Amino acid sequence: MSALLLMPALLQAALPSTPLNDEFTTSTNETVPASWWWKLDIGATGTWNIVGDLAQVNWGYDGGQSKILTGSGTINIGSETEAGSLYIMGSNPPSADNWVSIVSFNGTVNVGKMGSFTFGGSYISRWGKVSHIDTLNINGGIVSVMADSGNTSYFCVKNLDIRDGGLMESALSLQSYSGGVWNLYTDGVKSSLLRVGNGNTTLNLYGQDVLRNLPRISFDENTGSVLRMNVSADNSFSTFEFNSKGVIELAIAEGASLKIEKLTTKNGVKSISNAEIVFYDYNADAFLLEDSTLTAEDDKLYVPSVDSYIKLTAYDESGNLLVGDWVYDWSDELGVGKLVLNAVPEPEAAAVLLGVLALAFVVRRRKK
Secondary structure, X not given: OOHHHHHXXXXXXXXXXXXXXXXXXXXXXXXXXXXXXXXXXXXXXXXXEEOOOOOEEEEEEEOOOOOOEEEOOEEEEOOOOOXXXXXXXXXXXXXXOOOOOOEEEEEXXXXXXXXXXXXXXXXXXXXXXXXXEEEEEEEOOEEEEOOOOOXXXXXXXXXXXXEOOOEEEEOOEEEOOOOEEEEEOOOOEEOOOEEEOOEEEEEEEOOOOOOOOOOEEEEOOOOOEEEEEEEOOOEEEEEEEEOOOEEEEEEEOOOOOEEEEEEEEHHHOOOOOOOEEEEEOOXXXXXXXXXXXXXXXXXXXXXXHHOEEEEEEEEOOOOOEEEEEEEEEEEOOOOEEEEEEEXXXXXXXXXXXXXXXXXXXXXXXXXX
């Protein structure tokens, strides 16, 4: 009897059937051979628990298989006290690419302290995302994205939460997704590059040095991207790559700082346009750069290595726009520079100030 004939009974015994719209628990060690061409869709009300001391699912896929995991439900892998592992492993990648993700899951994957999730094997290499997960919560567990040497694909996560010593280690570039929020409490993200996609992405840096293992962040497209970075503790990373129409919004908490070694552009493209840095609750000492060649002119930062200007905008703690001339203040002693805004009052504020001074002058003359 062939494996395909045996598959329904085996799946019914230990693995969920598709679509999964209720709760199913796998607590044993199960293998899904690539030859089964198995796919799983988890509906919004569906939950797949891979939990138990022996809980392990080895899910193989072959060749040009795509969207093997879909849906908007929930997968729980391991817990605080119980183990659980999911391995999705490819083989025999196709020579031609159909540009469809292998995993296209719009639900939530929770990886507990004792859990692990691995995506690996051999699969297509392309300049695009190879898998997408809408929400990935790593609560002390481990997520590993493995790849053959030289694979250029991206692993896309819209919403990411890493805490309690959790780890996400990726041999591929990571990619954000429009509307996504990444909450980083520890330095558990390990990848050579974060590609910021179109739309709005938020990075909440709750811990200190949470980007130590993510040295490079890049605006992936030139069609309009906004990266909001809320910085609650001292953080630094190596390189930020701008692109045309790319905007960084910085909100750095009092007493915290963000330091970047190098500003450049994606692929070293020169003369980009409409790039901008926006500061909220501006503090000159909070944002530091380790490049002595930068200069500031009027309301722009000039990056000579790529002959590009980046517009500078700042707001005070009350949300009022600050107007003035910017200066790049470089310190040879400290080896860092900071963007200093010599603010001047808005016309309305200047008029009020002149009125107050005039009134004070009149009162003083009357006293005489």
